[in-house]
Amino acid sequence: MSPAPLNRRTELNPAPLAGTRKKRNIKRCGVKTSKILSRLIEFGLLAILIYTPLLRxxxxxxxxxxTYILILILTCLWFLRMNWQRSFRFVSSPLNLPLALFLSLALLSTIFSINKGASLAELYKxxxxxxxYFLLVNNIGKEYHLKVFIPAALGVGSIxxxxxxxxxxxxWPNLTEIASTFPPNPNSLAGYLLLIIPLAFALALWSSSKWLSRLAFVAASLTFISLLATHSRGGYLAFMGSVVVFILLSRKRVMERKRRLFLLLGMLLIITTSLVTIQMILKPRPLKKPADFLSELKPYSPIQVTVQEASDVSLGEPVSTRFFTPPPKEERGFTFQRTSTTIFIIDRLQMWGRTLxxxxxxxxxxxxxxxxxxxxKRHKIPIPLNNETIARYGMSARFAHNEYLQIAAETGLPSLVIFLWIITxxxxxxxxxxTKVTQLPSYPVTQLKEPANRQTGKPANRQTGQLANWQNYLIIGLLSGLTGLLLHSLVDFVLRPPATDILFIYFAALIMRYQQTGKLANWQTGKPITHHPDTLFSHLYHSPLIRGSxxxxxxxxxxxxxTxxxxxxxHYRKGIDYQKEKAFDRAISxxxxxxxLEPTNDRYHKNLGDLYxxxxxxxxxxxxxxLEKATREYEKMVLLSPRDSHYRRDLGVIYWLASQGKDRLLINKSIAQFRESLKVDPTFPFSSCALGIIYxxxxxxxxxxxxxxxxxxxxPxxxxxxxxxxxxxxKKGSYNRALSEYEKxxxxxxxxxFPKISSGYEGxxxxxxxxxxxxxxxRLYExxxxxxxxxxxYKHLLK
Incomplete structure (x- = not known):
């Protein structure tokens, strides 16, 4: 009996074993899952880039x-992807150490903060x-990411x-309306535009894509016109600085003479237009000397006093009057007026001195x-008095108009040093x-046909043979944009809008991610997780399911x-609405x-105390x-923010009301709170007047x-x-002094x-x-x- 013939197909290609097939299917499933997670992360990062500037x-x-929740979800997806791949890979970045140090100092500053609720909210941010930042650095590393994120940034900036x-x-001419997309004022909008303009110019000059070049040209034109419309002199000066950096970085590249001439002439034209705009539109007046109002104040002799009802001690709330925006048109002539030049120079110099x-x-x-x-509030800037000035110490501020000084004031000098280290x-x-690219071509990259890279066949740099990658051209735009924003930060608080911060982080991550010398550290090589001895902890740690959960x-x-x-x-906003509707039970609830839900927020205790x-x-x-309930709420409020003079004043008022003018212990507590308020803010008139009433x-x-x-x-x-x-x-018999006060x-x-200013500090x-x-x-006349x-x-009284 002859043997059966051989099936060559079966012998040469044996059927895979069941276990091998299962492993291959699991591997394919893992690759698909990783791709899906990567796409979700990319879509999330793109969504953040698009919607943050558009939603105020x-x-x-x-x-x-x-935005916080979306970033946390994207971070979760990133870790789940690494867990699915069984290799935790992190891109090594020069900013890792300074960012860790900055976060540590921010945490310590929050622990010792004078208002832990406000600092905790900033710490979240x-x-x-x-x-x-780490999401961006670890998840954008391919060229198609640039081809998606950069046009998206330009498109949103154009909108x-x-x-x-x-x-x-x-x-026109109410310039504050232009800030409705970037509150609180046009300077914030100018800071965002300063990031977009140089990037748009770089792409308009060197992009290899026609549609991208056209989009960049439109974006550059719109953003430049919008920058002029903001009337932000700090923005103008910062833009000129970014132009200088743009030219210096471009000058070092070998370019055709025509293209270099075109670039230089274009930039000079932009600078000239900016200067003309400052002169023609803003029309700054000569700088006036600030009046030395202290010389007008004559020293008074320590005399003594009485008052109205003690219940009137509770006066209006002061308001933080902004230094940077002109008052509404209908209020002009009734509030304190300063020239824009005075606002830009004198006020900022005084504010910086107080910040120091x-x-x-x-x-x-x-x-x-x-x-x-x-x-x-302890370092408020006095205002010279004139016929249009009501308050001398009514001006307060939430920002130093200098980001570097504000960082030092809020988180300390070491934090400022680390921030400058990050920028460096x-x-x-x-x-x-x-410096690794010795030549920037003066015409689109796609026109570079020879010599080509032998391995990839893509166009290469003519002198070095390196790939002519358009990422190199973006660096000029990114660095110039960052320069403009950082220069503007010297005279304004342009890093406060989260949308500007996010775009700033995008720029920093792109520069860090596409550095040509970037390598992964040894512990970041992404090697598969190896199993260790059979222990319960080892099984728990090395189980992808446990780690993912x-x-x-x-x-x-x-x-x-x-959340x-x-x-x-x-609920806080609901309480305010219920209080307006006089539904006090619901408001209290x-x-x-x-x-x-948020016990560290002092505003909630203040509003509830005011209602009580x-x-x-x-x-x-x-x-x-x-009154007992109000006292407890005010005490909690002061405990959360002990350096707030207004809170101390409110607690002193409630102690006085609870004492009914009889309880000596509560009266002493009230006096102590008013004195503490004046220690924090010696110029606070409502505390000193209320203390005089009690005396x-x-x-x-x-x-x-x-x-x-x-x-x-x-x-006065x-x-x-x-x-x-x-x-x-x-009462003391000084009738002439009393008559003088009544006449004033x-x-x-x-x-x-008063009919025009009926609220706030001045009201x-x-x-x-x-x-x-x-x-x-x-009566005194009589x-x-x-x-x-x-x-x-008397006739006036009858009227």
Whole structure:
């Protein structure tokens, strides 16, 4: 019997074993899953780049919280992808160490902050944006990423700039309207545009794609026009600096003479246009010398005092008046007016000087992120008084108009050094990348046909034979844009809008990711995870399922932690709405929920305390009950922000109301709080006036007169303090002094400013029943025998 014939196909290609086939299927599934996760990460990064500038620069809490959550989800997907691949690979970046040090100092600054709630909110932002940087560096490494992200940035920049130009011409001359996409003012918009313009010019000059070159040209034109429309002189100066850097970086490349001439002439034309715009549109007036108003103030003799009702101690809330935007058109002539030149130079110099004082007081860890506005109340800038000026010390600020000084003031000088270290590393990496390319072609890359790279067949650099990669041309635009933003940061707070921060991080990550010398460290080689001895911990650690579950759980916990402030803010807003509708029970419930969700936020305690105080004033039967509740809320508020003079004032008021002028212990507590408020802010008129009222009520008239005199020394237009001072002068028999005070009150009334400024700090200074002053003035005229003047005052009262 002959043997069966051989099946050559079967013998040469035996069927794979079942286990081998299963492994291959698992490998294919793993590759597909990794690709899906990579695509999701890329789409998420692209979405952040697109929507953040369009939604009011992501400054609103809901949008900012959504951005935090999206970044956390993308980070989770990134770790899940590495877990699925069983190799944790991280790109080594020169910024790893300085970012870790900066985060550590930010954490320490938050722990020792003067307002932990505000610093904690800023700490969330710092942590999330550092995560975002590592997301970018580790997930954008291919050329098609550039071909997607860069046009997206240009397109979004064109939309923002185009809308700004539309607002400028449709709302002329109200320039504040152009800032509606980038609150709070046009300077913030200028900072964002400074990043886009050089990048757009670089792509318009050197892009190999016609459609991308055209898009870049449109983006460059719109963003430049929009920059001019912002009227931001800091933006203009920073743009000129970025132009100089652009030219210097381009000059070192070997280019055709025509193209270099075209580039230089174009840049000179842009600079000339900027200068002409400053002269023709802004028309700056000569710089005036600031009045030395302190010489106008005559020293007063320490005298003594009485007042109105103690319940009137609770005065209006001060408002942070911005230094940088002109007042609305309808208010011009009624509020303090300064020339734009004065605003740009004098105010900033004074503010920087005050910021240096803050740095001197808190040199190592600063006051805490987000607390500049609180500590600045102690260092407020006085305003020269004139016929249009109401408040002398009403100007406050939340920003130093210099990002570097603000970083030093809020997080300490070591943090500023690390920040400058980060900037230095970014520019050093970019410049090293440029030095590796000895020639930039003066015509599109696709026209470089010879010599070609033998391995890939792609066009190469004519002198070095290296691949003519368009990434090299982007470095010039990226570095020039960063230069403009960093120069603008010297005179404005342009790094505060989250959208600008995100684009800044994109630029830094692109420079770091595409450095040609970047290598993975030994521990970052992405080797497969090897199994160790059979132990329970080893099985748990090396199980992809366990690791993936742990990653998801951590992400959910962090997401919940980030979402809680948003939910608390929603309840806080509901409480305000209920309070306006006089649904006080619902308002109290909403405030309490907000406090439980975010216990470190002092605003929630303040609003609830204000509501309790209001209920105590309107409810005589339960007055004591509501005052006790208000006292507890104000004490928590002061505990969270002990350096806030306004909070100390509110706590002193509630102690006085609870004492009913009889409880000596509560009266002493009230006096102590007002004194602490004046230690924090010696120029705060409402605390000194309220303290004078209490002194007068308990019989310390000499001390009360001194406090009232000090109050009008700092704020001459504070009507209530002048009236109380005049009352005490009359009681002491100093009728001429009392008469002088009443006449000054009448002069303030004749200026007729209160109907136009009825709220805020200035409104609180002017708020008063002026008929009382006319009545007292008429009586003094009558006592002095000036009957005609007394008769005129009585007629005025009858009107």
């Amino acid at each position: 620069a992501t400054k609103q809490i809901p949008v900012l919280t959504a 710092v942590i999330t944006f550092i995560l975002f 923002v700039a185009g809308y700004g130009v539309y607002q400028y011409f449709s709302h 004082e803050i740095i001197r007081d808190y040199p190592f860890l600063g006051t805490g992120m987000g607390t500049y506005g609180i500590i600045f 590393l970014i520019f050093r990496t970019g410049l090293r990348t440029l 742990l990653i998801i759980c951590i992400t959910l916990i962090l997401t919940a932690q980030v 809680l402030p948003l939910i608390a803010y929603r 909403s405030y309490l929920i907000a406090q439980r 105080r209001h209920l105590a004033l309107v409810s005589k039967e339960e007055r004591r009950f509501w 007068a009520k308990i019989g310390w008239e000499d001390e009360a007169i001194e406090k009232f005199a000090r109050t009008v020394y700092y704020e 237009n504070y009507v209530e303090a002048r009236y109380n001072l005049a009352i005490l002068y009359s 009150i009448v002069e303030i009334e004749e200026r007729n400013l 609180a200074l002017l708020k008063f029943d002026y008929t009382l002053a006319h009545l007292q003035l008429a 006592m002095g025998g000036r009957l005609e003047e007394a008769k005129a005052e």
